[in-house]
Amino acid sequence: xxxYRAEYIWIDGQQPTAKLRCKAKVVxxxxxxPVWGFDGSSTEQAPGFNSxxxxxxxxxCPDPIRGGDNKLVxxxxxxxxxxxxxxxxxxACAEVAEKYAAxxxxxxxxxxxxxxxxxxxxxxPPYGFPAPQGGYYCGVGADEVFGRELVERHLDACMKxxxxxxxxxxxxxxxxxxxxxxxVGTLQVSDQLWVARWLLYRLGEDLGISATLDPKPVRGDWxxxxxxxxxSTKYMREDYDACVAAAEALGTKADLHIANYGHxxxxxxxxxxxxxxxxxxxxxxxxxxxxxxxxxxxxxxRKGYIEDRRPNANSDPYVVTRLVVDTVCGAAxxx
Numbered sequence: 275x276x277x278y279r280a281e282y283i284w285i286d287g288q289q290p291t292a293k294l295r296c297k298a299k300v301v302x303x304x305x306x307x308p309v310w311g312f313d314g315s316s317t318e319q320a321p322g323f324n325s326x327x328x329x330x331x332x333x334x335c336p337d338p339i340r341g342g343d344n345k346l347v348x349x350x351x352x353x354x355x356x357x358x359x360x361x362x363x364x365x366a367c368a369e370v371a372e373k374y375a376a377x378x379x380x381x382x383x384x385x386x387x388x389x390x391x392x393x394x395x396x397x398x399p400p401y402g403f404p405a406p407q408g409g410y411y412c413g414v415g416a417d418e419v420f421g422r423e424l425v426e427r428h429l430d431a432c433m434k435x436x437x438x439x440x441x442x443x444x445x446x447x448x449x450x451x452x453x454x455x456x457x458v459g460t461l462q463v464s465d466q467l468w469v470a471r472w473l474l475y476r477l478g479e480d481l482g483i484s485a486t487l488d489p490k491p492v493r494g495d496w497x498x499x500x501x502x503x504x505x506s507t508k509y510m511r512e513d514y515d516a517c518v519a520a521a522e523a524l525g526t527k528a529d530l531h532i533a534n535y536g537h538x539x540x541x542x543x544x545x546x547x548x549x550x551x552x553x554x555x556x557x558x559x560x561x562x563x564x565x566x567x568x569x570x571x572x573x574x575x576r577k578g579y580i581e582d583r584r585p586n587a588n589s590d591p592y593v594v595t596r597l598v599v600d601t602v603c604g605a606a607x608x609x
Contacts, residue, residue, distance in 0.1 A: 278343040280307040282329050283472050284351055287318035287361040290537040291487075291588050294472050307331050307347045319351060319361055327359060328352040333465040338431040339476060346435070348469050363592040364464070370596045371460040374603035378508040380579070381463040381595055382440065382456025386499040386587045387474065388449055388491040389421040390484045395449035395492065396420045407496060410448045420449045424485075427477050428470075429453065437466045446497040446547075456504065457579075460599055464591035489586040490541040498542030498549070499587035503594055506579035507603065514576035516606070521557035521566045521580050523605035524598070528555040528565070531601070534593050536586025543584060552584070 283296045295317055301307055314320025314327035329349040337344035351359040358365035371379070389396040397420025398404055413419045425442055432439040432453070440454045455467045474485045490498045509516040524531065532539060532552050543552035548562045557566035557580070559573045565584055572578035585594045 275343075276303050277301060278303060278345065279337070279340055280345045280347050281337055281340075282307070282310055282331075282347045282349055283469065284312070284329055284349045285361065285363070285468065285590075287314070287359075289318070292361065292590065294468065294475065296472065296476075301345075303343065307334060307345060310349075314351075314359075319359060326354050328354060328356065330356075332364065332461075333469065335435045335437070335469065338434045338473070346469060346472070348465050363590050363596075364461070367464060367592040367596040368461060370600050374599050374607070377599075377603045377606070379460050379595075379599055379603070380457040380506050380511075381460060381598075382454060382458075382504040382579075383463055383467055383585075383591060383594075384452055384454050384500070384502040384504070385467060385470070385487075386445055386450060386452045386501065387485045387487055388447070388499055389424065389451065389478075390449070390486055390491075391482060395447075396483060397449050404448050407446050407448070410444060410450075411446045413444050418448065419444050421451065421483060424474075424478055424481050424483050425451050425453075428474050431473050431477060432470055437470055438462070439470065445499075447492065450491075450497065450499060457506075460595045464595055467591045487587040489536055489538050489588055495547075497547045500542065500583065501536075501585045501587050501589050501591070501594070503582040503585050503598060504579050505582070505595075505598055505602075507606070509606065510577065510579060512577055514572070514578075517568060517572060517578060517580050519606065520602045521568060523602050524566055524582060525555045525557065526605065527597075527601050531582075531584065531597050534589075534597060535584050536589035538588075539584070539586050542586060549583070 280299045280301045285292045286295050310329040315322040315325035331347045333348040337346050350364045351362050438458045442453045543549045545551040556564045558564045559568045560570040567581040
């Protein structure tokens with residue numbers, strides 16, 4: 275073939291939670307995916323009388339679904355004057371990442387999600403509820419684990435194209451799963467997480483299964499879904515005091531972070547189900563009921579990383595990582 279297919283992926287302007295959009299372009303072999311465009315009036319990003327928006331490639335990788343020379347193209351959205359679109363959260367993230375580049379930030383994000391088939395979580399009985407949660411976490415067996423075929427296909431696809439995926443596991447609620455991206459840099463973790471989300475949705479199409487990032491997909495005594503954000507600076511990787519200082523810095527801007535960590539966060543951070551209320555802030559060693567957890571091995575080794583447990587599953591990683599970098603590195607720079 276003298277051409278390949280490039281699947282352009284971007285984040286739309288829907289509020290309060292943006293969605294992923296995609297479309298394919300046939301590109302001559304030997305050429306990189308070019309800047310392209312789309313109708314922003316159909317994605318909540320432009321009015322009909324001035325609807326053109328620009329797709330600027332920021333991360334390109336092989337397409338594991340089509341195979342061959344075909345590619346996935348993660349894009350940021352620009353206005354036609356080539357400035358960032360108001361919905362473009364990556365641009366602000368890039369500015370902050372560059373400002374504090376000397377801190378050499380690493381991130382690892384734990385993306386939880388729930389699988390649905392029709393109106394109910396995958397594998398749940400048509401009427402009523404499954405047995406109470408508790409035995410499903412990291413479970414095995416057809417009576418406790420639902421959706422493994424899709425989960426394994428997703429893991430294979432991410433590994434095949436070189437995403438920095440570091441693991442998967444079944445979560446506390448049946449039909450709920452998690453994958454982890456990282457540790458990588460600020461923009462890399464966000465770019466790759468959006469591509470991994472797209473792959474999950476796209477592979478689910480083939481099996482008739484939908485994946486949702488709803489932070490509280492089932493009301494009642496069931497866990498919500500988060501995107502725990504693990505991070506470190508080069509100073510944290512060398513000294514425990516820097517880890518504690520980072521946790522304390524997050525507490526100084528707790529309200530700002532909560533307001534930007536995903537829609538309906540108050541439904542998930544209730545003080546139950548391994549969460550602290552969104553109205554409070556606390557950090558602690560090995561404390562999964564805290565806002566920020568310092569892993570036990572970090573306290574033992576006197577260096578490492580910390581985990582911000584507050585972000586929702588539906589949070590925007592560009593926003594989350596920007597806030598973490600700005601708050602933590604900004605506080606450290608002010609000393």
